[in-house]
Amino acid sequence: MSEAASNAPVPQSSEWMRSLKRLLREPLGVFGLALVLLVIFGAVFADFLTQWDPTRINPRVRFEGPSGEHLLGTDQLGRDLLARVLHGGRIALYVALVSTAISLAVGIVLGLIAGYGPRWLDNLMILVFDAMKSFPTVMLALALVTITGPSLTAVILVVILVNVPGYARIVRTQTIAIKTSEFVTAAQSAGASTARILRVHIMPNVIGPLVILASMDIPVVIAIEAGMSFLGLGVRPPTPSWGSILNDGFAQIRETPWIAIAGGIPIIVTTLGFTFLGETLRDVFDPRLKGR
Amino acid sequence: MSTLSISGLNVFFSTEDGPLHALKDVAFEVPERKIVGIVGESGCGKSTLINAILGLLADNGEVRSGQILFEGSHELTQLSKVEMQNLRGPRISTVFQDPMGALNPVLSVGQQMVNIQYRDDASKAQKAARAVEMLQLVRIPDAESALGRYPHQFSGGMKQRIAIAMALMMEPALLIADEPTTALDATLEVTTIELLKDLQKKIGCSVMFISHHLGVIAELCDDVVVMYAGEVVERGTVRDVFHAPGHPYTRRLLECDPARQTERTRILPTIPGEIPDLRARPQGCVFAARCLQQHLGCDQPQVEQNLGHDHAARCNLADEVSNQEVSA
Structure with missing residues (x-):
């Protein structure tokens, strides 16, 4: 680093602005961001975008195709599909955010303990993580729902059980790599306690890559929610979920394909959006590409 | 009263092949407001000594006997973990060899300099102002905007000056400098040493300066402690030790200093042989195997x-x- 370059003033808040600018320069990132914003907008303003109640049954308008009144048509109980899709988005995003946040928190704590704690504890935890990871998701979901009964909480629990081992492993590996670095020794010699070293020095080094990874995991979470609801292991009817809409349309896919399409499209849109956004974020925040 | 007074310090490491006697009967003083140089080749126990003082020995290390008396009242080998943590930083601080590694790469310099004042009740703005003051003291240009920059945006010499600023921010009684100039080039070494000297005078702290560069020790230090294989082989004022070394090892070390070579030579003088295996210390003198004056x-x-x-x-x-006479 030359003296001239290091003299350029770089206020720290602009680091985020610069990353955002870099994100907006990537067409794929902009596209992903637009899709994600669209889904969030639809979920947040669901009540204003359609006047229909997603759970109101009207037998007189069963299996109606898309029309001016019902933009996406109706399902086998005469419920408005647009309303169900928009409100289903709320469930999907709720599950994605809550379960990802909890998975991250739990994963970080467990990973820090495994990485910084004694060797025997590390080995034990790794063993448990690997055992959890080797469990097929569907089997895990079935087993859990057999115990708890189908509910949104069950979905969130499954996602947490699926995600935590991976996050914890990443945090653990990073922690082990960082705990012997000189700035940690320097912090120790400046009297910092273990808790302080973990919080102030190791966490910030771990959290960046992890958050990006988590944002790329969101499509997986949404797929798990939709999948479990499709199988009747997730949200209970009549609560709308993309998975249950798909299931509703599945039986009549030959006669009235719009129901399955209405359930499927948002899953595709959300998955694509978060994947594109996540991948671009990864590139944008990659320190090796900084200053480009 | 000395800032640091070490006596009869014995440190062992347990290894697979039995106990390793890393420090043997180490005794010396760091007087108040003095700079004491610790010199010796790699593996002579300099780092172990620092870690023993800081209470940061590896898990397999143990202070088996001896005293490390800090400011006359704190017996460092007897303090609890928390008491030790409260001394490290505010009273005893450290600067390390590698300026690249001593700063956290993902936090801005300002964040780190504010963070390190966490024991203070001052407001964030006050802490930032103090950080700017310290950066100016170590002659970082444009100190205010430097706070917002990250470690990789500074040169090695600047990073080391930032590390020094952070170490002296709390005005400690003792600064341990572990080869702070070894990773810097010659010009930076001189400026860093002058800076250290200035700051030491300003703050009035004692400094324990570890180096294997004899020229730096001569330039900076008041006293010098020569270590070999975990023992203090010679100690005294820089003047006495450099002009009338009383130990053959010190003598050989001085003769090997490239700066003392007055004539062109193909082969720089060395001390043949290696430090003895510390798991089986010789009964007699540790330097005997390499000594010319048996x-x-x-x-x-x-x-x-x-x-x-x-x-x-x-x-x-x-x-x-x-x-x-000292030859060469």
């Missing part, structure tokens, strides 16, 4: 010989050795 008493334990005011060497022949 005599009958070398296989006997060596007693520290007093060579005058605060000048002592652990060689039974010290009197004789110190009267020899």
